[in-house]
Amino acid sequence: MTEVPRPNPNSQEGRDIAYHLHAYTNARKHLEVGPLVIERGEGVHVYDNAGRQYIEAMAGLWSVAVGFSEERLIDAATRQMRKLPYYHDFSHKSHGPVIDLAEKLVSMAPVPMSKAFFTNSGSEANDTALKLIWYRSNALGQPERKKVIARERGYHGVTIASASLTGLPNNHRSFDLPIAGVLRTGSPHFWRDALPGESEEEFATRRAEELEALILAEGPETIAAFFGEPVPGAGGVIVPPPTYWAKIQAVLRKYDILLVADEVICGFGRTGRMFGCETFDIRPDIMVLSKALSSSYLPISALLANEKVIGPVIEESDRIGTLGHGFTAGGHPVAAAVALESIAVIEERGLVEHAAAVGARLRAGLKALEGHPLVGEVRGVGLIAAVELVTDKAAKTALGAPGQLGALANAELQAAGVIGRNMGDALAFCPPLIIGEAEVDDLLGRVAGALDRVAKELTLDATS
Numbered sequence: 119m120t121e122v123p124r125p126n127p128n129s130q131e132g133r134d135i136a137y138h139l140h141a142y143t144n145a146r147k148h149l150e151v152g153p154l155v156i157e158r159g160e161g162v163h164v165y166d167n168a169g170r171q172y173i174e175a176m177a178g179l180w181s182v183a184v185g186f187s188e189e190r191l192i193d194a195a196t197r198q199m200r201k202l203p204y205y206h207d208f209s210h211k212s213h214g215p216v217i218d219l220a221e222k223l224v225s226m227a228p229v230p231m232s233k234a235f236f237t238n239s240g241s242e243a244n245d246t247a248l249k250l251i252w253y254r255s256n257a258l259g260q261p262e263r264k265k266v267i268a269r270e271r272g273y274h275g276v277t278i279a280s281a282s283l284t285g286l287p288n289n290h291r292s293f294d295l296p297i298a299g300v301l302r303t304g305s306p307h308f309w310r311d312a313l314p315g316e317s318e319e320e321f322a323t324r325r326a327e328e329l330e331a332l333i334l335a336e337g338p339e340t341i342a343a344f345f346g347e348p349v350p351g352a353g354g355v356i357v358p359p360p361t362y363w364a365k366i367q368a369v370l371r372k373y374d375i376l377l378v379a380d381e382v383i384c385g386f387g388r389t390g391r392m393f394g395c396e397t398f399d400i401r402p403d404i405m406v407l408s409k410a411l412s413s414s415y416l417p418i419s420a421l422l423a424n425e426k427v428i429g430p431v432i433e434e435s436d437r438i439g440t441l442g443h444g445f446t447a448g449g450h451p452v453a454a455a456v457a458l459e460s461i462a463v464i465e466e467r468g469l470v471e472h473a474a475a476v477g478a479r480l481r482a483g484l485k486a487l488e489g490h491p492l493v494g495e496v497r498g499v500g501l502i503a504a505v506e507l508v509t510d511k512a513a514k515t516a517l518g519a520p521g522q523l524g525a526l527a528n529a530e531l532q533a534a535g536v537i538g539r540n541m542g543d544a545l546a547f548c549p550p551l552i553i554g555e556a557e558v559d560d561l562l563g564r565v566a567g568a569l570d571r572v573a574k575e576l577t578l579d580a581t582s
């Protein structure tokens with residue numbers, strides 16, 4: 119192997135190594151390899167500090183729906199900055215952008231929702247959902263109804279409660295998580311988790327039966343809510359079988375358990391409809407929104423809750439004297455103005471329909487790679503897809519250490535000018551909704567080339 123030269127300590131890379139502890143990064147390895155410093159963005163592309171162009175095939179972190187250079191969002195932010203750069207929604211205060219955004223989100227929701235509450239990240243929104251659910255149980259005089267169910271490989275964030283809802287080991291290990299009262303049920307990943315000979319329908323039925331068995335074992339009167347992403351994203355882009363959500367919802371309704379749809383990735387067009395709940399016919403009590411809400415130009419998240427949740431919350435706040443929850447920057451006017459503009463761009467330019475069309479092209483192009491020796495499964499919906507890499511197709515296994523093959527392929531992709539993301543051995547693709555057909559084809563060509571080079575490299579390794 120060739121030695122990677124150490125960055126100059128005075129360069130951006132050197133100073134990043136010296137001063138910056140990174141999120142989701144092996145901190146020791148970072149001391150050796152340093153960062154990729156991204157300097158600017160344009161459309162679906164970003165450029166590093168050496169001027170090299172990359173297709174941003176993850177839209178940042180599944181989030182930059184309108185691309186990296188949308189002037190309308192910049193203008194909306196500037197206008198609002200000049201008018202009122204900050205205000206809050208504590209103690210009966212409000213401002214125009216947060217009122218407009220609350221009304222807009224409630225009116226867009228695919229099921230009747232009562233009110234919006236604003237937070238700054240997906241994690242905070244999920245924490246807030248859990249707190250409101252507990253608050254509601256107390257309001258209803260059901261203090262024992264506090265447990266919540268989340269899924270293996272589900273992702274809901276990293277704060278103490280939301281990391282506990284997250285079903286990935288690295289979010290728990292050495293953090294002394296999860297907290298008590300979070301129950302775990304199986305992931306909807308048919309390819310990975312089906313029993314030999316099981317059909318998709320049988321698999322979905324089994325998952326619903328397992329959920330019901332868990333509820334009965336714990337006591338239905340102790341279970342407050344079920345948290346799920348319509349399509350689990352960070353756990354590997356897992357598209358549930360067609361009848362999965364109907365069967366799960368039937369069980370939840372039977373035991374009067376609230377459903378929280380974490381739409382942080384799926385919301386605002388990603389699945390080819392405005393919300394993942396529409397794509398999968400999900401009727402949630404709470405929807406959690408972030409990321410494409412503002413195209414991540416500024417941090418903002420929200421939860422929408424129906425009257426079944428909001429009614430008791432209102433009563434409990436009156437009994438106590440206040441709803442003792444809220445964030446200094448929740449519903450920030452500049453972020454809210456940017457969110458309203460991002461939604462307007464998505465609606466006016468027909469980006470949801472566009473995402474469905476270019477998404478079909480992307481998925482068909484990736485599907486054509488299923489014959490490749492390294493490709494185990496290609497899955498996706500709308501404009502979100504994953505390529506599961508294997509070295510043994512029959513056994514569905516990859517290289518020795520889980521994630522090793524994924525990381526290798528992802529590095530090869532980056533060298534080919536594509537910023538992607540490997541979740542274990544799955545390569546995810548979630549480009550901005552504005553991506554054009556020619557850009558999709560360019561991406562597909564680079565993915566195929568990168569996989570060929572990895573296959574070649576592995577064969578060479580095996581024979582050397």
Ligand SMILES: Cc1ncc(COP(=O)(O)O)c(C=O)c1O
Pocket residue numbers: 179238239240241242244273274275276347351352380381382383408
């Ligand atoms: C479905 C889902 N929920 C919640 C989160 C957490 O959001 P944040 O990173 O803004 O806290 C994420 C982040 O990727 C997510 O994908």
